[in-house]
Amino acid sequence: MATTAPGPREGTVGIKQVAKAAGVSPGTVSNVLNRPERVAPATRERVEEAIRALGFVRNGSASSLRAGVGRLVGLMVHDLANPFFSSLARGVEDLMSERGYAVILCSSATSTDREHRNLRMLAEQGVRGVLVTPVDSGGPDALALLYERGIAAVMLDHAATRPQQCSVTVDDVAGGQMAVTHLLEAGARDIAYVSGPLTLRQCADRRAGARKAVELAGHGAIRDVTVGDMTPASGQEAADRLLAELPDAIFCANDLLAMGVMRTLLRQGVRVPERVLVIGYDDIEYATASAVQLSSVRQPTYRLGRIAAELLLDECDDPEGHAHQQILFQPELVVRESTRQ
Amino acid sequence: MATTAPGPREGTVGIKQVAKAAGVSPGTVSNVLNRPERVAPATRERVEEAIRALGFVRNGSASSLRAGVGRLVGLMVHDLANPFFSSLARGVEDLMSERGYAVILCSSATSTDREHRNLRMLAEQGVRGVLVTPVDSGGPDALALLYERGIAAVMLDHAATRPQQCSVTVDDVAGGQMAVTHLLEAGARDIAYVSGPLTLRQCADRRAGARKAVELAGHGAIRDVTVGDMTPASGQEAADRLLAELPDAIFCANDLLAMGVMRTLLRQGVRVPERVLVIGYDDIEYATASAVQLSSVRQPTYRLGRIAAELLLDECDDPEGHAHQQILFQPELVVRESTRQ
């Protein structure tokens, strides 16, 4: 035991103690912390020395209370276990960390209840702004609570719900369309669309794109297979249902589902891509590692997170001058073994 | 536009406004919020009605300032892109959410600098406690800052650094040993250990276990291949280095590395498991989906997170009565194709 730690709970050292140690007033210490240019170099040095010596740590609660704003932002995603969201979160966290902000992470588990609870908590914590992938588009606007309180919000992977709002999105209709067009070109006619709840905008849009592709091609048909969530386990369930009457191709609303689907098909001796084509969505890193390398639709997830974070801070730093933007990325088709005949 | 939102920034509604509306004093409103049992049912009802009517949201900053503690905890991991950590984070977030706590997410990117910065920020935010997977075991204790301020810390996937501290760990020495024992039993003698920096405890321990296995068996040898991080890209790099002189088997410090290794080997026409056995660590979900299903060492990641979170809150809620625990889980060998000859 050679730690220097004197133990917990010795009378807290605040701005006042620092002031006394440095022989200045508390106001000056505050100035050193927040507007160093307003204080004479000599004094500043003395104060900084005292801060170091006493191990002063600024009390964020007091700071936010008095200043009215803090250095916290909220991030709400559907499910951290999904690489799409963890990559997004990484982008957000990286940028926020660079800018000196802390990120409160919430997961809605695609439950509107939990979404509401989390947003309320974020409001209580006095976050500066919020990045959110909302659960569903319809229903009462869960973000109203934040809007009323003047808390900025950027929609992540979802269109803006209000005119004066930023959003960062990938064109899911285009993505769905390019996936299915690809399948049709490969000769598929009977195509299954495996997805999570259609109340999720992502699922609904990709489906719309899929149908659009069929319509434009003038041949082929889509049948829906809807499952409860977007995990490999649900993909397995979907594949089980499809085994009774195999389609020519399967378009999955994300790669996790696709991996579950492929695993089940292969185990049942159904050959991919010879008998059934399979394509996923998101192009997660593991898509290239699977037994039959998975074709997919790539989204710039990490960048999505970073850019959304930038927009949010831009809005927070200059609410008046800020121009709200709806940024729309285009996805990219990645063809691999699972759709190559 | 049928939203009810009256727009941002109408004079904030606080406990006082609620008090006036309900015809009581601010103190009573506070009691309704924090100790409802102390206020008469009729009054409570009236206050709650006012809260609803005015859309009151409690100011967390003021609350933490006055009460001295808030409802925030910190979580620091190495890298969110690693499914091991995202699963862990999910466990933590789930439990904290159930208990009404918010989680500030930080990633150290295995940089001690960033680790320090993040811990300092967490201290500023006045977190109740911290869950941390530290970057390295040596060096000055980054947690001292928190300890001095009486902030509880639970080590995640790392042994306690102080006697009076909780930790939740998986026995990595045992894991490394069972992996290599398995390889030896399968007939391998020349075994490569592919890992990230050996300053990471996880990497060092798994290596120790591997060497122990060789020692106990009385035959075989381990050679180290160390790369910069634990991603598939680094796995690829490691495999490239090994191509010059192929070992009988490769033990990777995590599944991400293993996937990179396998991908490269297969592309170069090296057959797994016929020519080289490969085993990973973590047993991430995608391990079963790979071309050659990956053998691995499973860790109870989600539970790890939940239990660590429980320990932390237990310590926060009752610092005196709390018994510090060092919980050690045993990993589990999962044999699949990649080591089956």
Add this chain to the structure above:
DNA sequence: TTACGTACTTGACACGTTTTAATGATGGGG
């Protein structure tokens, strides 16, 4: 010498909540 401007520092108050000691109301026992 006085007046004035600049550069820096100070002191006190306010932010919204929790908490404590004190006050008021109600009813039961003597």
Add this chain to the structure above:
DNA sequence: CCCCATCATTAAAACGTGTCAAGTACGTAA
């Protein structure tokens, strides 16, 4: 009928920081 115990509520004092009007010191110009 009075006193006291019990319960419900109140008023006021903190918590640690940011801000702003007011102050001091110092040098320069008249």
